[in-house]
Amino acid sequence: MKIFSAAQLKKADELTIKIQGITSTQLMERAASLVTNEIDKRLQNADIAIKIFCGIGNNGGDGLVIARQLIEKGYRVKVFVVNYSDNRSQDFLINYDRLKETTNDWPEYIKDEGDFPEIDPNDFVIDAIFGIGLNRPLEGWIGELVTYINQSKAFILAIDMPSGLFSDRVPAEKDCLISANFTLSFQTPKLVFFLPQTMDYVGDLQVLDIGLDRDFLSSEKTNYELINKHEARTLYKPRKSNSHKGNYGHALVIGGSYGKIGSVLLSTKAALRTGAGLVSTFIPKCGYNILQTALPEAMVITDKNEEKLTNIDHRMDPSVICFGMGAGKDPKTVEAFKELLQKTEKPMLIDADGLNMISENQELLEFLPKKSLLTPHPKELQRLIGDWNDDFEKIEKVQEFTQSHDLVLVLKGSHTFVFGEGHVYINNSGNPGMATAGSGDVLSGIIAGLISQQYSSLAAAILGVYLHGISGDIVAENRSYQALISGDIVENMGAAFQALFAD
Ligand SMILES: NC(=O)C1=CN([C@@H]2O[C@H](COP(=O)(O)OP(=O)(O)OC[C@H]3O[C@@H](n4cnc5c(N)ncnc54)[C@H](OP(=O)(O)O)[C@@H]3O)[C@@H](O)[C@H]2O)[C@H](O)CC1
Numbered sequence: 001m002k003i004f005s006a007a008q009l010k011k012a013d014e015l016t017i018k019i020q021g022i023t024s025t026q027l028m029e030r031a032a033s034l035v036t037n038e039i040d041k042r043l044q045n046a047d048i049a050i051k052i053f054c055g056i057g058n059n060g061g062d063g064l065v066i067a068r069q070l071i072e073k074g075y076r077v078k079v080f081v082v083n084y085s086d087n088r089s090q091d092f093l094i095n096y097d098r099l100k101e102t103t104n105d106w107p108e109y110i111k112d113e114g115d116f117p118e119i120d121p122n123d124f125v126i127d128a129i130f131g132i133g134l135n136r137p138l139e140g141w142i143g144e145l146v147t148y149i150n151q152s153k154a155f156i157l158a159i160d161m162p163s164g165l166f167s168d169r170v171p172a173e174k175d176c177l178i179s180a181n182f183t184l185s186f187q188t189p190k191l192v193f194f195l196p197q198t199m200d201y202v203g204d205l206q207v208l209d210i211g212l213d214r215d216f217l218s219s220e221k222t223n224y225e226l227i228n229k230h231e232a233r234t235l236y237k238p239r240k241s242n243s244h245k246g247n248y249g250h251a252l253v254i255g256g257s258y259g260k261i262g263s264v265l266l267s268t269k270a271a272l273r274t275g276a277g278l279v280s281t282f283i284p285k286c287g288y289n290i291l292q293t294a295l296p297e298a299m300v301i302t303d304k305n306e307e308k309l310t311n312i313d314h315r316m317d318p319s320v321i322c323f324g325m326g327a328g329k330d331p332k333t334v335e336a337f338k339e340l341l342q343k344t345e346k347p348m349l350i351d352a353d354g355l356n357m358i359s360e361n362q363e364l365l366e367f368l369p370k371k372s373l374l375t376p377h378p379k380e381l382q383r384l385i386g387d388w389n390d391d392f393e394k395i396e397k398v399q400e401f402t403q404s405h406d407l408v409l410v411l412k413g414s415h416t417f418v419f420g421e422g423h424v425y426i427n428n429s430g431n432p433g434m435a436t437a438g439s440g441d442v443l444s445g446i447i448a449g450l451i452s453q454q455y456s457s458l459a460a461a462i463l464g465v466y467l468h469g470i471s472g473d474i475v476a477e478n479r480s481y482q483a484l485i486s487g488d489i490v491e492n493m494g495a496a497f498q499a500l501f502a503d
């Protein structure tokens with residue numbers, strides 16, 4: 001699902017009105033009706049006090065339509081106009097009059113702190129104060145009102161955007177903005193719904209298709225795409241029955257050091273569970289019996305050193321090398337990594353200590369094969385490209401870094417972001433239970449397992465991240481977040497592939 005900017009959505013709005021021969025009032029009615037239906041579905045005529053705070057623009061207009069429709073369905077609704085300006089949008093005015101024809105309980109006006117209404121923790125608050133038209137931080141009493149609403153502890157549903165949240169920048173420390181329990185947003189999600197600094201203001205999210213012009217939505221260019229099942233499914237390559245393990249490549253996982261052999265085991269098993277034809281590992285001698293016992297399906301080559309990697313003489317021509325997990329940072333290992341880079345042409349996946357070695361020896365970057373994949377978590381990223389002021393600057397820095405070195409970068413997080421070929425793919429599977437030891441090793445193995453099967457680095461990263469998340473969701477469903485361990489993600493890869501095609 002593409003992610004558009006506020007300006008692009010406004011353009012879509014205007015185009016839709018023209019092409020479909022409707023008025024903006026009819027489009028507002030259509031959009032707001034979808035919200036009313038979602039509310040009605042969940043409330044089931046519950047006798048709950050609904051308090052709708054309406055701005056004076058079209059977000060407010062939505063709120064007025066929702067109020068009228070909920071009143072017509074018999075709900076107990078009270079409307080407050082947040083009178084932060086004397087301008088009124090056309091559609092606000094039209095719906096203000098329509099609301100007054102529907103009820104004798106006319107909207108109350110809020111003009112300053114003195115007008116703030118009582119809000120009970122059991123109330124259901126609808127935030128229709130600002131949407132994508134927000135163009136400056138909330139000032140004075142408007143900011144106070146938003147803070148007051150948050151402090152009420154009432155359930156807050158935000159329409160289109162939590163008020164005070166910009167669609168194109170993170171809020172300043174002092175900014176006031178609605179902290180919604182739920183956001184119903186129109187047509188496409190906004191980038192700020194997925195950034196670490198802003199996603200918590202959104203709460204649970206549902207995107208409502210308000211029928212904006214399809215041609216515009218499919219032809220309009222954007223660098224950001226949300227990856228759900230539909231997008232992941234299009235990347236999947238079915239298997240021919242007439243095939244053999246050679247068709248699915250031979251991955252080589254290189255890593256491990258004394259006491260950290262488990263990470264290599266997790267990556268190797270994940271690559272096999274993802275469908276790699278053959279997987280070999282190159283590890284220090286201390287890991288030999290462990291690997292051969294724990295995973296008979298994998299082959300093992302050992303370094304001459306007992307405890308760490310000192311000379312990676314693998315004598316193979318692997319489809320893909322996955323390097324770094326558990327490798328440690330001994331100078332001899334760094335030297336061995338450098339020699340490995342210099343003799344490898346095919347894209348490599350570099351994770352964990354491999355990333356830290358590059359961070360501490362940036363000259364290694366020039367030896368990285370093109371289209372190689374880096375899979376940092378935020379801390380490893382900071383060591384690699386330096387710090388950033390906010391999530392937008394972070395995205396710009398990663399974009400610049402990946403394009404200048406022709407790399408793919410997987411930035412792990414509650415929404416993992418995949419950067420490649422100038423685009424940003426935002427993963428929409430996974431859960432907090434996956435923040436557990438070894439989860440990153442498993443992800444690296446999954447991605448390497450896909451590259452081994454001739455997926456491009458970028459496709460393997462996008463599909464691999466999605467499947468990793470789906471597998472984790474299946475585990476969390478059956479075992480809870482707390483009990484999820486990374487080996488479960490490996491074991492549930494089959495169910496993840498099946499889930500890709502379940503409707
Ligand atoms: N296609 C769609 O997505 C549809 C969206 N709809 C809804 O329309 C809003 C966007 O409505 P808009 O009128 O453009 O803007 P807002 O309602 O968000 O804001 C109203 C005006 O408020 C002023 N403003 C902005 N920031 C502040 C601030 N910090 N303090 C005070 N006032 C502020 C600004 O006007 P100015 O003249 O002051 O600049 C805004 O214009 C969208 O979010 C949806 O809810 C349609 O209903 C259906 C289609």
Ligand SMILES: [K+]
Binds near residue numbers: 128160
């Ligand atoms: K809003």
